[in-house]
Amino acid sequence: MNYKKLGNTSLDVSTICLGTMTWGEQNTQDEGFEQMSYALDHGVNFWDTAELYAIPPKKNTYGKTEEVIGNWFEKTKKRSEVILATKIAGPGLSWIRGGGNQYDEKNLNEAVNASLKRLKSDYIDLYQLHWPERKSNFFGKLGYQHKDDSDWNRFENILNSLDKIIKSGKIRYLGLSNETAWGLSKFLEISKLKNLPKIMSVQNPYSLLNRTYEVGLAEISIREESGLLAYSPLAFGYLTGKYRNGELPKNSRMKLFGSQFDRYKTKNGQLAIEKYYEIANKHRLDFAQMSLKFCEVQPFITSVIIGATTMDQLKTNIESVNIKISDEVIKEINEVQKIYPNPCP
Numbered sequence: 001m002n003y004k005k006l007g008n009t010s011l012d013v014s015t016i017c018l019g020t021m022t023w024g025e026q027n028t029q030d031e032g033f034e035q036m037s038y039a040l041d042h043g044v045n046f047w048d049t050a051e052l053y054a055i056p057p058k059k060n061t062y063g064k065t066e067e068v069i070g071n072w073f074e075k076t077k078k079r080s081e082v083i084l085a086t087k088i089a090g091p092g093l094s095w096i097r098g099g100g101n102q103y104d105e106k107n108l109n110e111a112v113n114a115s116l117k118r119l120k121s122d123y124i125d126l127y128q129l130h131w132p133e134r135k136s137n138f139f140g141k142l143g144y145q146h147k148d149d150s151d152w153n154r155f156e157n158i159l160n161s162l163d164k165i166i167k168s169g170k171i172r173y174l175g176l177s178n179e180t181a182w183g184l185s186k187f188l189e190i191s192k193l194k195n196l197p198k199i200m201s202v203q204n205p206y207s208l209l210n211r212t213y214e215v216g217l218a219e220i221s222i223r224e225e226s227g228l229l230a231y232s233p234l235a236f237g238y239l240t241g242k243y244r245n246g247e248l249p250k251n252s253r254m255k256l257f258g259s260q261f262d263r264y265k266t267k268n269g270q271l272a273i274e275k276y277y278e279i280a281n282k283h284r285l286d287f288a289q290m291s292l293k294f295c296e297v298q299p300f301i302t303s304v305i306i307g308a309t310t311m312d313q314l315k316t317n318i319e320s321v322n323i324k325i326s327d328e329v330i331k332e333i334n335e336v337q338k339i340y341p342n343p344c345p
Contacts, residue, residue: 001043007200013046024064025054052089070120085126096190105161122312128175138178175201181216192224209344218300227302239291267342289320
C-alpha cells in the first residue's frame with residue numbers, strides 16, 4: 001500500500017480509501033464486515049462514510065452504514081487502527097434535522113454526537129461538510145447562476161462551532177465535500193485570519209471522465225496542503241468496462257438505481273469510455289486498475305475512494321496501487337481528454 005499525509009497533519013493515510021456507501025443497501029452487514037477486515041489486512045487504513053449513507057439516500061437507510069462500521073469496531077476492537085472520515089449532510093433532506101440549513105452550532109453538535117453513537121467511537125478523525133449550504137453548483141450541475149442569498153451559515157461561524165467540537169476531543173480534523181474553489185479558498189483564508197481549524201481535504205469527483213478539479217482546485221490543494229479525496233474514480237462502474245455495449249449486470253448500481261445517477265450516460269462519455277478501454281487493452285492493463293492508478297498518481301490527490309459490492313471488485317481495486325502506469329499510457333489518456341474533455345462532470 002502507498003500512503004500520503006492527510007493535509008499538513010501527522011496522519012499517514014492510505015492512497016486507497018475504503019468507501020462504504022453501499023453497506024446497508026446493496027451490501028449486508030456481514031459483507032461490510034468482510035470488506036473492512038480485508039481492506040485493513042491489506043494496508044487500507046483510511047475509510048470514508050457519512051451520516052446520510054446508505055446510498056441512494058432514503059429515510060429508512062439513513063445512518064445504516066455508520067451503524068455497520070460501529071458494529072465492526074465493537075466486534076474487532078480495531079478502532080485505533082483506522083483513520084475514519086464521516087460527513088454531516090447538507091440541507092434539503094426533510095428527514096435529517098428538518099431539512100433546513102445544517103451547519104449551525106446546534107445541528108453540528110447533534111450530528112457529531114449521533115454519528116459517534118452509531119460508530120461506537122469516542123472520536124472522528126476527519127469530519128466533512130457533505131455539500132455547501134449556499135447556492136452553488138455540485139453533483140455535476142453546470143451553468144452557475146448567482147443569487148445573493150444570506151440564508152446560510154457563514155464560514156467563520158461554521159469554523160468557530162467546529163473549533164469547539166475539536167477542542168472537546170470529538171473530532172480531530174476538518175474536510176469539505178462537493179466544494180468549489182471559492183468555497184475552499186474562503187475557508188482557508190478565514191482559518192488563517194482568525195486562527196481557526198484548517199481544512200485538510202476536499203472530497204470531490206475526479207476520474208478519467210471528469211477532470212474539472214484540475215482547472216482551479218488542484219493548485220489550491222497542492223499549495224495549501226488540502227488534498228483531494230477523489231470520489232467516483234470509476235464513474236459508478238463505467239470505468240471498469242462492465243456497462244459497455246449497454247449491458248447492465250444484475251444487482252449493479254446502474255441496474256438498480258440508474259435513473260438517479262445519469263451523469264455518466266452522455267454520448268461523449270460513452271465514446272470516451274471506449275477509447276480509455278482500448279488504451280487499457282492495448283497496454284494489457286485491467287481497465288479499472290488503470291482508471292484508479294491514473295487518479296492515484298496525481299500530485300493534488302491524497303487518496304482515491306473506492307467502492308465495491310463484491311470481494312472480487314474490492315481486491316481488484318486495492319491491487320491497483322501495485323500496477324505501473326507509464327508515461328505513454330498517460331499521454332494516450334490525455335489525447336482522449338483533448339477529444340472528449342470532461343464528458344461527465
